[in-house]
Amino acid sequence: MKILAFDTSNKPLSVAVFVDGKVLAHIESTEKKTHSVSLLPDIQNGLQEAGLTMADIDLIAVAKGPGSYTGVRIAVTVAKTLADTLNKKLVGVSSLKLLAANGDKKHLLVPLMDARNDNAFAGVYVTNRDGRLLTVIADHHTSMANLFETLKQYEPNELEFINATPRLQELIQKQFPEATIVMSEDSLPDAGKLAKIAETTRVVKDIDNFIPTYLRLTQAEHDWYAKGNKEDKNVSYVEEV
Amino acid sequence: MEKDTLIMSFESSCDETSVAIIKNGKEILSNIIATQIKSHQRFGGVVPEVASRHHVEEVTHCINLALDEAKVGYSDLDAVAVTYGPGLVGSLLIGIMAAKTVAFAHNLPLIKVNHLAGHIYSANFVTDLQYPFMSLLVSGGHTEIVLVTAPGVFHTLGDTRDDAVGEAYDKIGRILGINYPAGKKVDQMAAKGKDTFNFPRAMVQEDNLDFSFSGLKSAFINRVHHADQIHEQLNKDDLAASFQGAVLDILSNKTFRALKQHPVKQLIVGGGVSANQGLRKRLAEEIEKRHMDMELVFPPLRLCGDNAAMIGAMAQIQYDKGDFAKLDLNADPSLDFDME
Numbered sequence: 001m002k003i004l005a006f007d008t009s010n011k012p013l014s015v016a017v018f019v020d021g022k023v024l025a026h027i028e029s030t031e032k033k034t035h036s037v038s039l040l041p042d043i044q045n046g047l048q049e050a051g052l053t054m055a056d057i058d059l060i061a062v063a064k065g066p067g068s069y070t071g072v073r074i075a076v077t078v079a080k081t082l083a084d085t086l087n088k089k090l091v092g093v094s095s096l097k098l099l100a101a102n103g104d105k106k107h108l109l110v111p112l113m114d115a116r117n118d119n120a121f122a123g124v125y126v127t128n129r130d131g132r133l134l135t136v137i138a139d140h141h142t143s144m145a146n147l148f149e150t151l152k153q154y155e156p157n158e159l160e161f162i163n164a165t166p167r168l169q170e171l172i173q174k175q176f177p178e179a180t181i182v183m184s185e186d187s188l189p190d191a192g193k194l195a196k197i198a199e200t201t202r203v204v205k206d207i208d209n210f211i212p213t214y215l216r217l218t219q220a221e222h223d224w225y226a227k228g229n230k231e232d233k234n235v236s237y238v239e240e241v
Numbered sequence: 242m243e244k245d246t247l248i249m250s251f252e253s254s255c256d257e258t259s260v261a262i263i264k265n266g267k268e269i270l271s272n273i274i275a276t277q278i279k280s281h282q283r284f285g286g287v288v289p290e291v292a293s294r295h296h297v298e299e300v301t302h303c304i305n306l307a308l309d310e311a312k313v314g315y316s317d318l319d320a321v322a323v324t325y326g327p328g329l330v331g332s333l334l335i336g337i338m339a340a341k342t343v344a345f346a347h348n349l350p351l352i353k354v355n356h357l358a359g360h361i362y363s364a365n366f367v368t369d370l371q372y373p374f375m376s377l378l379v380s381g382g383h384t385e386i387v388l389v390t391a392p393g394v395f396h397t398l399g400d401t402r403d404d405a406v407g408e409a410y411d412k413i414g415r416i417l418g419i420n421y422p423a424g425k426k427v428d429q430m431a432a433k434g435k436d437t438f439n440f441p442r443a444m445v446q447e448d449n450l451d452f453s454f455s456g457l458k459s460a461f462i463n464r465v466h467h468a469d470q471i472h473e474q475l476n477k478d479d480l481a482a483s484f485q486g487a488v489l490d491i492l493s494n495k496t497f498r499a500l501k502q503h504p505v506k507q508l509i510v511g512g513g514v515s516a517n518q519g520l521r522k523r524l525a526e527e528i529e530k531r532h533m534d535m536e537l538v539f540p541p542l543r544l545c546g547d548n549a550a551m552i553g554a555m556a557q558i559q560y561d562k563g564d565f566a567k568l569d570l571n572a573d574p575s576l577d578f579d580m581e
Contacts, residue, residue: 036334040341040568054346069290070331073297077335081342084301085315208302211294220288229283237280238258238295240273240306241543 004057004082005195006043008035008075009067009095010113010163012188015042017050017057018195024050026192030185035074043078054086061198063189064092065213066121066139067113072212084207091198092210096139099163100125101193107160107180108136110151114165118144121215124151132200141215144168148175163187246319246560249307249343250553251300253336254328254356255382256280256287258299261549262311262318266365266557270311272543272550275299278422286411286421293331300339307549315347322352322556324359325566326576327382333572341568352556353566355576357383358395359551360511363540366554371506377496379520380512381407381422384452384492386499387578389509393558395578398499399450406488407514409454413461413484417477427481428517434478436486438464445494452495457487489523497527500535507536516545 003018013035017025025046029038047053062079065072072095083090099111105127113121124137137150148171151159159179161172169181204210217225245264252259261272277295281287308314323340326333344351360383361376373390384406386399404412407424414423417430440460443453461484468475500508508528514520521539528537544551559565 034571036338037569037571039338040345044345044568069293070334073293073331074334074338077297077300077338078342080297080301081304081339082346084304085343085346208305209298211297214294218288218290218294220284220291224283235279237283238275238277238299239279240275 002057003059003195005061005191007063007189009063009072014189014191015046016191017046023192059089061091061194063095063098065095066215067095076212080207080210090204091201093197096123098189098194100133102187103160103162108158109160111162122147144171248320248322248553248556249318250322250549251336251340252324252549252552253296253332254324256292257547258296258303259549260303260307261553262307263553266554269550271307273303273306274548282420289329296335320350320560322354324356325353326573330572330574350565352559354552354555358555362554363511363544363551364509364538368538373505374507375505376509378512379406379514386450397578401452403455409458412458416465430478430481431485434482436483437479438483440483440487442490450495450499485519493527509538513546516542
């Protein structure tokens with residue numbers, strides 16, 4: 001199987017071409033480049049490096065979030081449009097699960113995305129005997145305090161926090177001094193691993209309705225619901241005119 | 242007979258996701274428009290993050306509908322075009338990424354189109370353009386007078402110094418209890434009312450072609466608040482008529498000032514506010530009063546608001562010139578004609 005995989009859900013960008021279990025091309029950028037500018041040229045270069053064209057690709061794998069809203073939209077838009085326009089298979093993988101793939105297989109893995117104000121997107125994963133990541137606690141948006149409360153049930157020295165910012169590191173160290181903490185710069189998302197996870201992930205059935213996993217309402221919607229408003233199921237918020 | 246050119250065009254600069262297939266820049270084979278108005282009405286105006294999310298939900302669906310309705314396939318296409326600015330950056334990016342992806346996947350040339358140029362070239366579906374022509378661009382984001390001297394050659398003669406005209410409609414609409422977008426309702430009320438409040442006509446005495454609407458908006462709001470304080474009942478239709486009367490005086494004053502400086506054979510009006518019946522009537526009357534031999538062109542109502550068809554019309558000109566973009570194209574939220 002030939003897979004084109006990419007992730008732009010945070011500052012790093014990663015593109016890989018993965019053929020029958022091997023990474024034939026891998027393009028990465030860690031510096032703060034503009035994903036909207038780089039992604040398609042990087043995909044083009046990756047395919048060229050692998051000696052393939054889009055026609056050869058069987059499956060598109062994309063990190064679907066959570067992460068930077070704009071970042072995940074860029075990758076998801078390209079992935080769904082590619083899959084739709086060329087009739088390719090599409091797989092979406094959690095951006096946090098992809099980060100967990102960088103962790104120590106013996107650890108209880110807690111991938112994080114800093115969501116500011118001591119909040120984060122987080123999930124809890126373990127690696128099974130076949131090396132596959134299993135979800136222990138589903139990805140969610142949480143305050144760090146609540147996350148720590150949830151994690152108290154586990155052995156602190158088995159915990160491995162992945163993709164911490166300096167602020168999150170500070171909070172984690174205070175709570176779980178024995179835990180392993182991997183900083184963002186040491187835990188770049190790897191599209192090669194994304195392709196590998198995609199091999200065993202269910203294919204997207206309805207490409208049109210494939211959207212990023214934001215895990216958060218927009219502020220405007222949050223405020224609107226907070227005022228007691230309810231979504232009217234009879235109203236289509238977007239309509240063709 | 243030369244071969245026909247088919248362009249697939251994308252527009253997503255604000256709250257409409259639109260994909261069109263345009264033949265030779267002149268014929269609309271399809272023009273799918275998914276509007277988010279009902280979503281943003283919950284918040285009283287366009288919320289950028291909500292708009293971006295809706296664009297991702299709609300984009301491939303719109304592509305497929307556009308192809309189906311036009312009864313063409315990717316192999317029939319000659320190019321892919323997309324709005325790259327001005328507009329909301331998060332919204333623009335969805336159309337840009339989708340358009341770049343289609344261009345890349347099918348090895349088609351990519352054309353980056355200025356949204357404002359698109360509005361001007363909506364007229365291409367209505368008439369044969371004769372250069373030079375004058376255009377008045379009026380929408381929720383823009384108020385400009387642009388002289389077009391040759392295909393795709395634009396000179397901005399006047400611009401708004403503060404609010405766009407459509408934005409002013411939405412703001413005073415809120416005071417009148419009308420949800421966004423308020424233009425159509427204010428226009429209807431204005432037709433029933435009388436211009437009795439004498440709101441200011443900003444900058445009409447000044448010898449330039451720029452606009453200002455914030456003073457008018459403030460005068461309107463102050464008048465209503467003052468009435469509220471002293472429990473005075475104001476006639477809402479008269480308020481609407483007085484506001485619209487001032488807007489039309491300003492727009493018409495500056496437009497005919499521009500036309501005096503640059504006599505042309507066509508005046509093209511574009512943008513969401515070009516749907517305004519009061520504006521349509523007023524400009525026609527002014528031309529007649531002045532005995533001008535000039536064609537006045539309004540787009541059909543469906544092409545007044547944002548749509549991809551107009552992007553395809555402009556893109557054809559760039560296609561003919563060989564003006565193509567690369568796959569590293571990015572959004573330019575504050576793009577204007579002088580920057581190109």
